[in-house]
Amino acid sequence: MPCSDVTEYCQVDLDNEGRVVALSLRKNTCGAPVGNALLLSYVKERAADEVLGATLRTFIPQVHQARHLDQFLLGKQLYALQSAIAVYLGSASGGKDDPFVVERIEHGPDRTHIAGLLRVDLATEQIRACGNCGCASRAAK
Numbered sequence: 219m220p221c222s223d224v225t226e227y228c229q230v231d232l233d234n235e236g237r238v239v240a241l242s243l244r245k246n247t248c249g250a251p252v253g254n255a256l257l258l259s260y261v262k263e264r265a266a267d268e269v270l271g272a273t274l275r276t277f278i279p280q281v282h283q284a285r286h287l288d289q290f291l292l293g294k295q296l297y298a299l300q301s302a303i304a305v306y307l308g309s310a311s312g313g314k315d316d317p318f319v320v321e322r323i324e325h326g327p328d329r330t331h332i333a334g335l336l337r338v339d340l341a342t343e344q345i346r347a348c349g350n351c352g353c354a355s356r357a358a359k
Contacts, residue, residue, distance in 0.1 A: 224245075224338045225245075225246040225247075225335050225336065225337055225338065226243055226244060226245055226246055226252055226298065226335070226336045226338055227242075227243070227244045227245075227246045227249075227333070227334075227335060227336070228241075228242070228243050228298045228299075228301070228302050228318065228332075228333070228334060228335070228336045229241070229242040229243075229331065229332065229333045230242075230299060230302045230303065230306075230331075230332045230333075231329045231330065231331050231332075232266055232306070232329060232330045232332070233263075233328065233329050234328065234329065235265075236265055236266045236267070237262075237263045237264060237265055237266070238258075238261050238262055238263065238264050238266065238269060238299070239262065239263070239329060240258070240329075241255050241257060241258045241261070241295065241298075241299055242255060243255070243294070243295055243298050243336070246335060252291065252294060252295070253288075253291030253292070253294065253295055255295070256288060256291055256292055256295060257277075257292050257295035257296055257299065260277040260278055261277055261296075261299065264277075266303045266306065266307060267303075267307065269296075269299060269300060269303055270300055270303050270304060270307065270309070272296075272300075273296075274289075274292055274293060274296055277296075278292065294338065297317075297336075297338075298318070298336045301316075301317045301318035301336060302318050302320075302332045302334065302336075303332075304318070305318050305320050305323075305332070305334070306323060306330070306332050312334065316337075317336060317337050318334050318335070318336055318337075319334050319335045319336075319337065320332070320333075320334040321333045321334040321335065322334075
């Protein structure tokens with residue numbers, strides 16, 4: 219698959235209390251990590267329903283002071299996490315036309331594992347571009 223395929227593979231683990239304990243977001247084509255789970259330290263042990271209705275500023279009040287690339291990656295990771303949780307909680311179907319297409323949900327003795335594909339192309343309104351591609355400077359002209 220070409221690198222122009224922006225689909226990403228998302229995995230989320232929730233503990234038995236429904237709190238976030240793990241998050242992984244990787245490019246589906248090559249397996250490269252997307253932001254090395256920057257968001258996890260801010261959302262770890264937060265309840266799934268709390269994460270679902272949050273913004274980045276909920277977890278990182280000073281996010282506007284972060285580098286633009288980090289803001290972009292954090293936004294992308296929050297979008298992925300919320301999309302996966304929405305499927306898990308039943309507020310999204312996880313079908314082929316949804317942002318998060320569920321691959322599997324596994325319940326174990328200690329945690330629930332949610333995995334699927336994230337269609338980032340559907341998230342253009344929710345995830346602001348970082349500006350590193352030069353598009354922002356061309357748009358300003």
